[in-house]
Amino acid sequence: MNLTLKIWRQKGPQEKGKMVDYKVSDISEHMSFLEMMDVLNEQLVNSGEEPVAFDHDCREGICGMCSLHINGEAHGPDRGITTCQLHMRMFKDGETITIEPWRAKAFPVIKDLVVDRTAFERIQQAGGYISVNTSGNTQDANAIPISKHAADEAMDAAACIGCGACVASCKNSSAMLFVGAKVSQFALLPQGQVEAVDRVKNMVAQMDLEGFGNCTNTGACEVECPKEISLENIARMNRELVKASLIKF
């Protein structure tokens, strides 16, 4: 198929960006979206132009590196997948596709479609861990039985890949699905209880500090999340936060 691409080009963090039109032809429907971008970039390199910069790495939907707002949707029109798993069979011959970076104050553009997501790093550093040393002296893994339901639910929350689609999809640029997922994973496990109070307080405080917006229960994040992380995690985080606010050490 033949396509027109409208792509956000921006030379650097301080430069002004703009949408630029490109044409690609003979695109197979079996190609992945990023393979289509490879075709475009090969074309650009061969004609002496600078290729479009975009983040990507594993190309199997797990590293969380790829992003892209495609036709106004994070990770494009399909559900439950990342951009790298999106295939061209989702598009029609002759279509115009708009490709933009994540748009959020806390995710400034570095170049073209690449954004800076280190705000997520700092939120994780504020409390997204259990304090245990790798001494080799931890107790036996089966010493504390954990109900299968709790373990499964913790796993579902832990499936977050940290791509930032939730923030990009939210009209408030809220990161609550991302933070809620991490808080929930540990809140559901006995190992996470000891630091639960500090964790939720510190992570939420850091989230606010980074300039992410608040949650107004629209639910766009859940719809666009490539790992289908449930909104319930936000509710659980809020409960954890209320609980934490009642505890004084």
Place this chain on the structure above:
Amino acid sequence: MSVLDSKVPKGPIKDKWTTYKDKINLVNPANKRHIDVIVVGTGLAGGSAAASLAELGYNVKAFAYQDSPRRAHSIAAQGGINAAKNYMGDGDSTYRLFYDTVKGGDYRSREANVYRLAEVSANIIDQCVAQGVPFARDYGGLLDNRSFGGVLVSRTFYAKGQTGQQLLLGCYSAMNRQIARGKIEMYNRHEMLDVVKVDGKARGIIARNLITGEIERHSAHAVVIATGGYGNVYFLSTNAMGSNATAAWKIHKKGAFFANPCFTQIHPTCIPRSGDYQSKLTLMSESLRNDGRIWVPKNMDDVKGIQEGTLKPTQLKEEDRDYFLERRYPAFGNLVPRDVASRAAKERCDAGHGVNATGEAVYLDFAAAIERYGTEQAKIHGVSNPTKEKIIELGEAVIEEKYGNLFQMYEKIIDENPYKTPMMIYPATHYTMGGVWVDYNLMTTVPGLYCIGEANFSDHGANRLGASALMQGLADGYFVLPYTIGDYLADDIRTGPISTSTKEFDEVEKEVKDRIDFFMNNKGTKSVDHFHKRLGKVMWDKVGMARNEKGLKEAMAEIKEIREEFWKDVKVPGSHNEMNLELEKAGRVADFLELGELFAKDALVREESCGGHFREESVELEGEQKGEAKRKDKEFAFVSAWEYKGEPADAVLHKEQLEFKDIELKQRSYK
């Protein structure tokens, strides 16, 4: 006396590690504060090492080319992690895990290292659970296990189909704790471009800030390389797009020997290629082989019908299907090790039985498992006289629970429903057992320079068993390196900070900058990918699943030719002082173009078939094992460690003889 000293401690194998740890030099906590360690790569090995070293009190600087340590390709490992816990009570033990790993590796790994790996494996699970890794559990709340290829026990722990992700996030959280404490300085979007040696010791690196293009100097008392494998030398592999061998290759050029490059694993269960535009291959966990049966049509008429799309696989009767693994290897069936399964699939496809348009695919069929589980579930739920539909419905639910994410991934890529029609799979390059040579301490042939995880060669011999990569990465990083590095650093407590304003740093920085300038000013006519794809094709065709002398000699010559052309004609747009993805790729492909040639040379020298390395000249000619790979222990029971001497073709071979005191060398039989 060889220049290689493996430094394996004396004594019985069961006591080596414990005794060694008791006698090793330690650095006292007050002194650790004055010692810096650089860790390059933050996957399971690098991440766990960085976190553990920081916990111990060292100042760690960690480097990743992605925007976060959580993106490393360890995250893509699906199936699980082995540990000799024997929770299932099925006869597992440290010795058995050790034995399976040595045997699975086709007797080309170092016994003492493997035993240590098996020994610390159980601790890894304890550690990860304490970190909040949500492993799968049974209804009693205890940890669940599954079985994997090449073994007879269930010892694989898993977190749905995302075990690598969960382990890496555990490791990442441990790193985050240390970053928050200021003990790890994290350099995201940085790429190491060379190592700096001072008085023969590794004392720092030159790195490029991938956002600004700035070339930076970083010094330390020791440098740890944990940058993964070199599978992308094939262009198409299951590695991430950015996975590269640059750090490993650069240290090789600075004196670290490179071991067994030809030992590369071709994984049997990958999604087949669909066209020339393909940018990478997607692996599906080998755990699928627990329940999937692999087959191709027996009759060529059926093959033709399927290839042309006039016949559906579900229409074929049982007797018209060739379950070739079950046929050839009745004892292990579909669970033979990866190299054996891959070659068997290639053999069928080469014989014309491939089941897609390219002729390079075999079926992985879940129909039997769905029926089996469905019948079992019907009994459990008290459904009497269940209909076929009910059984299938119940069975599919079990399969979904076990492999849901893999089935979804497959459907998104191929656009077929694998619950209703068999999956198509084909082997693809996946893991490299070869890598930088290290001794028992995981130190390379350069003092103070360590190499851990997939980047080193040490534990998997000529073939790695499933669910052992995660185990090795974490064992090296959490439980081995933090001890062994102390033994070296104990001599460095009086050294003080290492200056970066020295001629050694000047020189290496100049080399790095010159190379970047060369790329920016070359003004050639062909893209980096053009050369990478050509290299990949030579590697796959001539240094792939089956190799022979003629092909390997041709490969060496052709790779050299491509390399020369690359340096003349490569085109890199943009400039050096900004984010420049083509420039990054150019540097990596330049290194692959050298590594590929050494790879072929290593394969040429090793005139035997073992593990992932199959030489067509070396097969069993008669008996029960006719046609199977023939290992030659008398001549080749050694590790090839290559010393850099300029051109890859001029590399000098050093041999580390392998001694097997605790395991008897036998032909691997999975029949």
